Amino acid sequence: MAAQFALVADQVHAGGQGALAEAGLQVLHAPCCTRPVRSISMAWACYSALSTRRVTVSVTGLGMGCSRTPTVWARVAIFALMQPIVIADVTVSFEEFERLNKQLTSRRLLRLWALPVLSGFVSWSTLTRGGTEPLTAANAVIIALLLGFVVVMLQVLSRRAVRTAYTANRALSTPTTYILSEEGVSIFSTSVSSNVQWSAFHRAAVADGWWHLQTTTGSYLLPADRVQPPASSADVTALLRQRGLLA
Amino acid sequence: MYFIAIPDVRLAFGQYFLLAWRFTLKTNPALWVVLLPLLSVVSGIISFITKPHLLGEALREPPLVFIILLGSLLLIPFQMRKQYRRTPLLSGSTSYELSDNGLRVVNEQQNTQLDWQVLPRAYQFGHWLILNGGGQQGFFLDLRRVQPPYAADNVLRLLQHHGVALG
Numbered sequence: 468m469a470a471q472f473a474l475v476a477d478q479v480h481a482g483g484q485g486a487l488a489e490a491g492l493q494v495l496h497a498p499c500c501t502r503p504v505r506s507i508s509m510a511w512a513c514y515s516a517l518s519t520r521r522v523t524v525s526v527t528g529l530g531m532g533c534s535r536t537p538t539v540w541a542r543v544a545i546f547a548l549m550q551p552i553v554i555a556d557v558t559v560s561f562e563e564f565e566r567l568n569k570q571l572t573s574r575r576l577l578r579l580w581a582l583p584v585l586s587g588f589v590s591w592s593t594l595t596r597g598g599t600e601p602l603t604a605a606n607a608v609i610i611a612l613l614l615g616f617v618v619v620m621l622q623v624l625s626r627r628a629v630r631t632a633y634t635a636n637r638a639l640s641t642p643t644t645y646i647l648s649e650e651g652v653s654i655f656s657t658s659v660s661s662n663v664q665w666s667a668f669h670r671a672a673v674a675d676g677w678w679h680l681q682t683t684t685g686s687y688l689l690p691a692d693r694v695q696p697p698a699s700s701a702d703v704t705a706l707l708r709q710r711g712l713l714a
Numbered sequence: 715m716y717f718i719a720i721p722d723v724r725l726a727f728g729q730y731f732l733l734a735w736r737f738t739l740k741t742n743p744a745l746w747v748v749l750l751p752l753l754s755v756v757s758g759i760i761s762f763i764t765k766p767h768l769l770g771e772a773l774r775e776p777p778l779v780f781i782i783l784l785g786s787l788l789l790i791p792f793q794m795r796k797q798y799r800r801t802p803l804l805s806g807s808t809s810y811e812l813s814d815n816g817l818r819v820v821n822e823q824q825n826t827q828l829d830w831q832v833l834p835r836a837y838q839f840g841h842w843l844i845l846n847g848g849g850q851q852g853f854f855l856d857l858r859r860v861q862p863p864y865a866a867d868n869v870l871r872l873l874q875h876h877g878v879a880l881g
Contacts, residue, residue, distance in 0.1 A: 585782060592778065624744075635846075637832050658816075658829035667823040669800065683801035683823075 551648035552698040552706065554689050559639040561630070563677075567688060568629050570674040583617040645689055647706055652680070654687070671712035678703060680712070716872050719861045720810040725854050727798050727805070729842075731791065733854065736839050740881065751783045803853070810855055812872055817845065819853060830876035837881045843869065845878075 559567075590613050594606040633639060643656040651664040663682060670681040678689040691700040707713040725733075738745055758780050762769040798804045802823050811818040816829040837844045843855040857866035873880065 585786070589782070658832045659826070661824060661826035661828075663824045663826070664822075667802075683797075684803050 551646045552702055553695040554645040554647070554693045554703075555695050556642040556644060557688070557690060557693050558642050559688050561633050564633050564639060564688070565629055567674055567677055567679065568632075571672055571679050582621065583614050586617050587614050639688075645687065647703065652687070665710050668710070668712055671707045673704075673713070678707065680707075716813055716864070716868065718812040718864045718869055718872065720812070720855055720857075720859050720869075721861065722807050722809060723854065723856045723859055724807055725804055725856075727795060730798055730804055730854070731794060733839055733842055733844065734794065737837055737844055737852070740837065752787060755780070755783050755787055808853075810853065812869060814872075814876070816876075817853070830873075830878060833878055835879050835881055836873055838870075841866070 587610060590610050591602070594609065595602050638656060638659055641656045641658060643654060643659070646653040646655075651662060651667070654661040654663065667682045667684075668680055669683065672679045672681075676691045678691070680687045680689065689703070691703070694700050694703060704713060802808070802821050803819075806821055808819060808821040811820075816827060817833060819826045819828070833845050835846050837846070838857075841857045843857055845853040845855060855869070857869060860866055860869060870880065
């Protein structure tokens with residue numbers, strides 16, 4: 468994204484300018500407003516207070532910036548705040564979503580098999596009057612057909628549910644940047660800016676090079692290959708373990 | 715420019731239970747089949763009340779099918795209660811701010827700003843408005859708590875203006 472924000476050159480620490488340039492940010496030597504920001508939540512409060520979507524980030528070592536969009540702001544925050552872990556520009560394709568969904572929900576799908584088992588038992592019990600009468604061949608066929616129908620419907624409905632979930636959640640196909648810090652996870656895309664505390668996360672799982680973070684109101688898929696240096700995927704795993712989300 | 719505040723929205727579990735089911739049945743009509751086992755359980759209970767000798771028989775020789783159906787029906791509110799309790803967005807106090815920039819959601823666990831384009835649809839049930847954020851995320855807005863000078867009408871007009879379909 469073409470980014471533009473102002474930065475006070477003499478407050479940028481060594482390497483900061485280079486890092487900003489690498490991230491595709493245009494550095495302008497024009498100062499704007501100042502307000503010291505020491506944490507992501509403070510930066511967020513500062514950002515939120517300005518409905519014009521301009522923000523100032525000023526931390527020891529790095530200068531300050533005024534950004535135009537949340538994504539740009541996120542990038543400013545990346546360099547400005549206590550070296551959090553950044554997982555940048557994540558998109559999830561439908562194929563990946565479907566594959567990960569299958570791996571991550573296999574345990575829950577097991578529970579779904581209770582449905583054909585239950586319907587088989589209920590129909591058997593009804594047709595044999597609670598097992599007091601013998602099962603005729605015709606009734607056995609009826610039960611088998613019913614079981615087949617339930618199994619096929621489960622397959623069809625779960626496939627449809629995955630597709631609906633993917634299309635309904637536009638965030639999956641929009642490049643999104645995640646910042647993992649001591650306080651929580653900040654999520655930024657062109658249409659969403661969110662700051663979620665660790666207490667909201669109740670489970671994490673690993674599948675095929677992705678982390679799946681589950682909150683009380685939604686879930687996030689983070690690919691290991693998008694972790695930005697100097698952090699590595701081991702840092703993410705360590706952080707999730709430290710938070711008690713990963714075994 | 716609108717800046718509509720709906721502070722301190724609280725949702726009781728009973729209210730959540732009813733709204734969640736109305737929402738689910740409206741958006742996913744196939745789930746009406748869930749009512750079939752409910753009907754058979756209700757008819758079973760009615761026959762136990764009207765013909766008490768049936769209850770005596772049932773207690774001597776418990777009808778397994780009835781117990782399984784009743785158990786799975788009781789499991790639904792139990793699971794919903796568990797989900798409700800651990801989700802501050804449902805069981806805690808949440809403040810919403812609606813403006814031309816989108817929806818802002820603030821509670822003890824999150825501070826989120828969403829553009830209107832990620833909220834394609836809203837559903838109104840009485841004085842409750844459910845905004846669907848895609849995936850599992852849904853926001854329950856209590857239109858009685860809209861702060862003056864605005865009222866519920868302003869909220870609906872703002873949604874309409876930003877292309878949020880009212881279901």
